[in-house]
Amino acid sequence: MPNPKKKTSKSKRNMRRSHDRVPVPNVTYCQCGSATLSHCICPGCGTYRGRQYVATQEAHAE
Template identity: 60%
Template sequence: MAQPKKKTSKSRKNMRRSHDHVETPNVVYCECGEPILPHRACSSCGTYKGRQVITSEDA
């Protein structure tokens, strides 16, 4: 199996990994005021795009 000729420096290793970070999630606010992730139904009131999609006993 092939082996590297020279050691990869910490700087070069970290530059290669600069795009591997976890981005912060985008947060939007429901009509009820709860912060939720976009394109998901609100867990507290059960609405999505202004209409009720989850009944009150499920939420």
């Protein structure tokens, strides 16, 4: 099995690892104040872009 001839420098090693990071999710805040992912229905109030899509317990209480 072949082995490396030279030690890989810190710069080369870090440049190779530059794309290995975990992406940060795009978090937006709904009008109700809860954090949601973009382009998704809010789990707190069930709205998306100002329209009610999912009936929640808060909607039944009103």
